[in-house]
Amino acid sequence: MKYIIILFFLVANYSFGQEITSKSAKTSFSVSGVCEMCKDRIEKGALKLKGVKYVNWNIISNKVSIIYNSKKIKLDNIHKEIALLGHSTDLQKATEDTYNNLPDCCQYKTESIH
Amino acid sequence: MNKGLIFLFLSFFTFNIFSQELISGNVTYINELNIESPLEGVSVYWEDLSFGATTNSDGDYSLPSSTTSNKLIFKFIGFKEDLVEISSIKLYNHLMVIDNNQLDEVVVNKRKKTIQKSYFKTQNIINVSSDELLKAACCNISESFETNPSIDVSFSDAITGVKQVKMLGLESPYILITEENIPMVRGASQVFGLSFIPGTWVESMQITKGTGSVVNGFESISGQINVELKKPLTDSPVFVNLFSSNMGRNEINIHFNKKISQKLSSGFFLHANDNSKSHDENYDGFLDSPKSLGYNLFNRWQYIDPEKGLVSFLGLRLMKDDKTMGQYNDTMLNSSGDIPAIWNSEINTNRFDSNFKLGYVNPNIPYQTIGFQMAYSNHDQISFFGNRNYNINQDSFYSSLLYNSIITNTMNKFKVGLNYSFDRFEELVDTQNNQYLRNDRSFGGFFEYSYDNLDKLSLVAGIRYDVHNNLGSFITPRLHLRYMLLEKSVLRFSAGFGRKASNIFSENQNIFSTGRKININKNNGKFYGLNPEKAFNYGVSFRQGFSLNNKEGDITIDYYVTDFENQVVVDIEKQGEVHFYNLDGKSFARSFQIELDYEISTNINFKSAYKNYDVKRQFNSGFKQNPLTPKNRFFLNLDFSSTIGENGSRWKYDFTYNWIGEQRLPFHSALSSMNGYSKSYNLFNSQLTRVFSNKIEAYVGGENIGSYTQKNPILGANDPFGNDFDSSIIYAPISGSMFYLGLRFKL
Numbered sequence: 028m029k030y031i032i033i034l035f036f037l038v039a040n041y042s043f044g045q046e047i048t049s050k051s052a053k054t055s056f057s058v059s060g061v062c063e064m065c066k067d068r069i070e071k072g073a074l075k076l077k078g079v080k081y082v083n084w085n086i087i088s089n090k091v092s093i094i095y096n097s098k099k100i101k102l103d104n105i106h107k108e109i110a111l112l113g114h115s116t117d118l119q120k121a122t123e124d125t126y127n128n129l130p131d132c133c134q135y136k137t138e139s140i141h
Numbered sequence: 142m143n144k145g146l147i148f149l150f151l152s153f154f155t156f157n158i159f160s161q162e163l164i165s166g167n168v169t170y171i172n173e174l175n176i177e178s179p180l181e182g183v184s185v186y187w188e189d190l191s192f193g194a195t196t197n198s199d200g201d202y203s204l205p206s207s208t209t210s211n212k213l214i215f216k217f218i219g220f221k222e223d224l225v226e227i228s229s230i231k232l233y234n235h236l237m238v239i240d241n242n243q244l245d246e247v248v249v250n251k252r253k254k255t256i257q258k259s260y261f262k263t264q265n266i267i268n269v270s271s272d273e274l275l276k277a278a279c280c281n282i283s284e285s286f287e288t289n290p291s292i293d294v295s296f297s298d299a300i301t302g303v304k305q306v307k308m309l310g311l312e313s314p315y316i317l318i319t320e321e322n323i324p325m326v327r328g329a330s331q332v333f334g335l336s337f338i339p340g341t342w343v344e345s346m347q348i349t350k351g352t353g354s355v356v357n358g359f360e361s362i363s364g365q366i367n368v369e370l371k372k373p374l375t376d377s378p379v380f381v382n383l384f385s386s387n388m389g390r391n392e393i394n395i396h397f398n399k400k401i402s403q404k405l406s407s408g409f410f411l412h413a414n415d416n417s418k419s420h421d422e423n424y425d426g427f428l429d430s431p432k433s434l435g436y437n438l439f440n441r442w443q444y445i446d447p448e449k450g451l452v453s454f455l456g457l458r459l460m461k462d463d464k465t466m467g468q469y470n471d472t473m474l475n476s477s478g479d480i481p482a483i484w485n486s487e488i489n490t491n492r493f494d495s496n497f498k499l500g501y502v503n504p505n506i507p508y509q510t511i512g513f514q515m516a517y518s519n520h521d522q523i524s525f526f527g528n529r530n531y532n533i534n535q536d537s538f539y540s541s542l543l544y545n546s547i548i549t550n551t552m553n554k555f556k557v558g559l560n561y562s563f564d565r566f567e568e569l570v571d572t573q574n575n576q577y578l579r580n581d582r583s584f585g586g587f588f589e590y591s592y593d594n595l596d597k598l599s600l601v602a603g604i605r606y607d608v609h610n611n612l613g614s615f616i617t618p619r620l621h622l623r624y625m626l627l628e629k630s631v632l633r634f635s636a637g638f639g640r641k642a643s644n645i646f647s648e649n650q651n652i653f654s655t656g657r658k659i660n661i662n663k664n665n666g667k668f669y670g671l672n673p674e675k676a677f678n679y680g681v682s683f684r685q686g687f688s689l690n691n692k693e694g695d696i697t698i699d700y701y702v703t704d705f706e707n708q709v710v711v712d713i714e715k716q717g718e719v720h721f722y723n724l725d726g727k728s729f730a731r732s733f734q735i736e737l738d739y740e741i742s743t744n745i746n747f748k749s750a751y752k753n754y755d756v757k758r759q760f761n762s763g764f765k766q767n768p769l770t771p772k773n774r775f776f777l778n779l780d781f782s783s784t785i786g787e788n789g790s791r792w793k794y795d796f797t798y799n800w801i802g803e804q805r806l807p808f809h810s811a812l813s814s815m816n817g818y819s820k821s822y823n824l825f826n827s828q829l830t831r832v833f834s835n836k837i838e839a840y841v842g843g844e845n846i847g848s849y850t851q852k853n854p855i856l857g858a859n860d861p862f863g864n865d866f867d868s869s870i871i872y873a874p875i876s877g878s879m880f881y882l883g884l885r886f887k888l
Contacts, residue, residue, distance in 0.1 A: 071595045080550045087165040087203045
C-alpha cells in the first residue's frame with residue numbers, strides 16, 4: 028500500500044519537477060493560416076517535432092502558443108519547421124513552393140471572398 | 142466523401158487575407174434555453190463588399206480590415222440584419238437578434254443528434270444528451286433507456302415495479318454506475334438506485350460498452366454508465382416539470398439556480414412523487430405497481446476561477462422514498478368467512494449524499510491538471526415482504542486523487558492517481574437474529590497511458606493495483622484501441638478484467654417477494670461465505686458512416702464477450718428454493734449487436750438495432766441459458782421534429798418499437814403449460830411534445846400502447862405465505878398501457 032503512495036508522489040513530483048527546472052519554455056507568435064485544416068496542419072506538424080510538448084493555434088488571432096523543451100529544440104527551428112509546412116511565421120516566411128502546395132482553402136495570401 | 146467536397150465545405154469557413162490588419166470577433170444569439178450561444182454561418186462583410194467572411198461553428202469570424210469602408214454588415218436568415226460602425230478596433234463581438242417578422246423565410250438549422258457516437262474517442266462511448274432523456278418523460282433514470290438500444294430494460298419482479306437495466310446481456314450489478322465519476326449505484330442502492338435520480342436533473346449520460354477506464358476502479362465488468370447532473374452555472378434560473386399519469390402517478394421537479402457572484406453559483410433541485418391510487422388490472426388481488434410517496438432534495442454549489450485555474454463543486458442531497466405493495470386491504474373474505482392474512486409489503490428508504498470536488502488546471506501549462514474528489518453517503522432501507530424482512534444500512538466513503546500530464550508531448554498523455562473507499566454494511570435478512578455485518582476497505586493506485594498519433598491510431602492502456610481487506614491484493618489491466626481504417630470507418634477493440642464483491646441480498650431483492658427458501662453454499666469466502674466475482678471482458682466494434690441521398694447515416698456492429706472466472710450464481714431453477722453458490726464450470730455472456738442510424742430527412746431520424754445475447758452459466762442442474770434473458774431483441778425508433786418556428790416553437794414526436802424474443806423460464810408448476818419458454822412480444826412507446834415557446838412546453842405520451850401484459854405475474858397468489866409463491870418470474874410488463882401528460886416551464 029505504501030509503495031503505491033510513494034509511486035504516485037514520485038510520478039507527480041517528477042513531472043512537476045520538470046516544469047520547475049525550467050527546461051520548458053513557453054512561446055507565442057503569429058502563424059498565417061485560415062481554416063480548421065490549417066489548424067490541423069500547424070498543430071500536428073509542430074507537435075511531431077522532437078522537444079515540442081504542446082501546441083495550440085488560434086484561427087481568429089493567428090497566434091500559436093507552444094510549450095517546448097529548450098534543450099532539445101531551438102525556437103528558430105520551430106519557426107523554420109512551421110514555415111516548411113507552408114505557413115509563414117513572424118520570423119520565417121514560407122517558400123513559394125511549399126505555399127503553393129497548400130490546398131486552395133488554406134491559401135492565406137489570396138484575395139477573394141467566399 | 143471526395144476531396145473536392147471537403148474543400149467546398151471548408152471554403153464556407155474561409156476568408157482570405159491580403160493585408161495583415163484583421164478584424165475578428167464572435168457572433169452569438171440567445172437560444173431556446175435562454176443561453177447565449179455561438180451562431181454558425183453568419184455572413185459578415187464590409188458595406189462596400191471589399192471583404193467578407195462566414196462565422197464558423199464556434200461563431201468566430203475574422204476578415205481583413207478595409208480601407209474603403211468602416212461599416213460592417215452582419216446578416217443571417219431568420220435574424221435581424223445589423224450594420225455596425227467600426228472605428229479602429231480589431232475585435233468586435235456581435236449579438237444577433239431573432240427576427241420574428243421573417244415568417245416566410247426558412248431557418249436552415251442542422252439538427253444535433255441526441256445520441257452521439259464519436260469517430261475519434263478511443264473507447265466505445267455513447268453520449269446521451271438531455272434532449273434524448275426528454276423522450277422518456279417519465280420520470281427517473283431507470284426509465285430513460287427505452288429509446289437507447291445499448292441498454293435493455295426489464296422488470297425485476299411483479300411487486301415493486303422497479304425496472305432493471307442490462308448491458309451486453311448482464312444485469313446492472315456488473316455495470317459500474319457513476320454520478321459525475323463517483324461510484325453511485327452500488328451495494329445497498331443497487332436495485333432502486335437508478336430510480337432515485339430524477340430525469341430532469343440529468344445533463345447528459347455517457348455509456349461505455351465493454352471494459353471501462355481503470356480510473357474509476359476495478360468494478361466495471363460489462364460496461365459503465367456515467368451520469369452528469371445539471372450545473373448551477375449553466376442550467377436555467379427556474380425550471381418546473383409537472384407529470385401526471387392515468388395510473389395515478391404524479392411527479393414534480395423544480396430547479397432554482399442563482400449566480401451569486403462572478404465565480405460562485407448555487408442550485409436547488411427539488412423532486413417529489415406521489416402515487417396513492419390502488420391499481421390492479423389483472424384482478425389477482427395484488428397491486429400492479431406500488432403506492433408511493435417520495436421526495437429528493439439536492440443543493441449544489443459551483444465555484445469557478447478561470448484565472449487561477451480552479452473549479453470546485455459541493456453537493457448535499459437528502460432523499461426519502463416510501464413504497465407500499467402487495468395485496469390491498471379491501472380484499473374479499475374467503476369462502477369460510479374468515480379474514481385471511483394479507484400479504485403486504487413496504488420499502489422505506491432514507492438516503493443522504495454529500496460530495497466535494499476540486500480541480501486545478503495550471504493556467505500556464507494547460508495539459509497539467511490535478512483533481513480531487515470525495516463523497517460520503519448513508520443509505521438506509523427498512524422493508525418487509527409478507528413475513529420476510531430485509532433491512533440494509535450502508536455507510537460509504539469514496540475519495541480519489543488524480544493527476545494528468547504528458548510524456549514528451551501531448552500525443553502521449555497519462556493519468557496517475559489513488560483511490561480509497563470504505564463501506565460498512567449492516568443487513569438483517571428474513572428474521573431478527575439473522576444479521577450480516579461487513580466492512581470493505583480498499584486502497585488502490587492506477588496509471589493510465591493514452592497515445593494518439595493524431596491520425597489513425599489511438600490507444601488507452603491502464604493498469605491498477607488494489608489492496609482490499611476482503612478481495613485481497615490484485616492487479617487490473619485494461620486496454621482500448623481505436624484504428625481509423627478510412628474516413629468514417631472506425632475499428633475499436635477493448636479488453637480488461639473486472640472484479641466485484643457480490644451483495645447477494647441487496648442485488649437480488651426480488652427473492653424476498655417469493656416463498657423461496659434461501660440457501661447459500663458457503664465455501665469460506667469473505668462475502669456471505671462466497672468468493673468474489675471475477676471476469677474478463679473483450680470485444681470489437683466496427684462503425685461505418687455513409688451518405689445516402691445527401692443524408693448521413695451509419696452502421697455499427699459490436700461483438701462483446703464476458704468470460705467469468707468466478708461468479709456468484711443465483712440459481713432459481715428449483716421451485717421454492719433459491720441457491721447462491723460460486724461458479725463451478727463455465728459462465729459467459731456473448732453479445733452481438735448491429736445498429737443502423739439514418740437521417741431520413743432534415744426532420745426525421747431513424748434508428749434500429751438487432752441484438753443477440755448468448756448468456757450461459759453452469760448451474761447445479763446443468764449448463765444452461767440464463768433464465769429470463771431474451772436471446773433475440775429488435776429495436777426501432779423514429780424521431781420527428783418540425784422546423785423551429787416563431788419563439789422557438791416546434792413539434793416533436795417520438796416512436797419506439799421493441800420486439801422481445803422468447804426467454805427461458807425457470808421451472809415452476811404454475812408455468813408448466815408454457816413448455817419452459819415465454820412467448821415473444823411487442824412493445825410500443827410514443828410521445829408527442831409541443832414546444833410553445835422557449836419558455837413553455839407540454840407533452841403527452843403512452844408506454845406499452847399495445848397493452849401486452851404477462852398473464853400470471855404472481856405465481857401461487859392464492860397462498861402468498863407458501864413456498865410456491867413467486868413474483869420474480871417476470872418476462873413482460875405487468876400493467877397495460879400507461880398514458881401521461883406533463884408540462885415543462887423555464888425562465
